[in-house]
Amino acid sequence: MFLRISLFFKKYDDILKLFLFLYGVIGDFQTANTSIQPTLEKQAADSKGLTKSKEQALAEVVAQLLPICRKAFAWAKVKKNEVLKSLFNIHKDSFNLSSPSQDDLTLINNLLLALNENATDLLEVNITQLQLDAVEALGAVFKKTLGTPQKAIKDSSAATLSLEEEILLLTDLEETCYDLLVNEYNITNHEMVLLYETNRKIGSPVKTHTTVLVNVYEDAAKTIPVKDADVTIVERERTEVTDFHGMAEIVQFHGGKLTLLVKAKGHPDKELPFQIKNGEHVEIDIVLS
Numbered sequence: 001m002f003l004r005i006s007l008f009f010k011k012y013d014d015i016l017k018l019f020l021f022l023y024g025v026i027g028d029f030q031t032a033n034t035s036i037q038p039t040l041e042k043q044a045a046d047s048k049g050l051t052k053s054k055e056q057a058l059a060e061v062v063a064q065l066l067p068i069c070r071k072a073f074a075w076a077k078v079k080k081n082e083v084l085k086s087l088f089n090i091h092k093d094s095f096n097l098s099s100p101s102q103d104d105l106t107l108i109n110n111l112l113l114a115l116n117e118n119a120t121d122l123l124e125v126n127i128t129q130l131q132l133d134a135v136e137a138l139g140a141v142f143k144k145t146l147g148t149p150q151k152a153i154k155d156s157s158a159a160t161l162s163l164e165e166e167i168l169l170l171t172d173l174e175e176t177c178y179d180l181l182v183n184e185y186n187i188t189n190h191e192m193v194l195l196y197e198t199n200r201k202i203g204s205p206v207k208t209h210t211t212v213l214v215n216v217y218e219d220a221a222k223t224i225p226v227k228d229a230d231v232t233i234v235e236r237e238r239t240e241v242t243d244f245h246g247m248a249e250i251v252q253f254h255g256g257k258l259t260l261l262v263k264a265k266g267h268p269d270k271e272l273p274f275q276i277k278n279g280e281h282v283e284i285d286i287v288l289s
Helices: 002-011 020-045 054-079 082-088 102-117 119-125 129-146 161-185 190-199
Strands: 050-052 153-155 211-217 230-233 238-241 247-251 256-263 270-276 281-287
Touching: 002 020, 002 161, 002 190, 020 161, 054 082, 054 102, 054 119, 054 129, 082 102, 102 119, 102 129, 161 190, 211 230, 211 256, 230 247, 238 247, 256 281, 270 281
Parallel strands: 211 281
Antiparallel strands: 050 153, 211 247, 230 238, 230 256, 256 270
């Protein structure tokens, strides 16, 4: 995500530099983002990483890939693309999680190929290149485990204390940029704000950011999604609007005991208390009937 945000700031440099206070924070963000690269390289070269079995490696790929493919399946269904609809219609049991093999890797590669070929169109359902790159990186780890069936390979993705501290600093700077940019430009340059919010959607396997994914339905069977519903974390004053799948995602906020408020035209407002820890990812279904 940080790379996409950095590129966004560069793209809109001429506009953003007119807001001097924000531009100063952006400068701090860009500096921090540049300085984190040597730490990432050191981490990747660290031979003291945790080990990972092929079962663990495949499970991590599936955990990231499955939600993407289910959204892609829904997209293909709406677009009446029967070939992609059939390809993306996968479930956990499509993989042999208890005894991974080359067949699982082939399926992963075929799915990633189709997702990347349709990446531009799939932005419509909030599937980003960052998410696909993250799955591809996990797939590369899984591929290596297949070559060492009797032993686990080195996994260098365990963050060092230094890296964790730098990511926290970077996250804090980006959240400050978000508060300033959105509230300054939401009316005068709404298109830019929407692009910024799109770039903030996260699909990284390193679950650093607190995220709540909310699915809003009209019926108890959860077959009728509610589009254009306002989903708000009351205590954080953060709101997202559901897409045509009834899904809204709020990312990067401080955890705690919080309240979700859902408002949709033609339905009574609904409040739901929930609790989330910093860095945790939570998915919540809400039925408005």
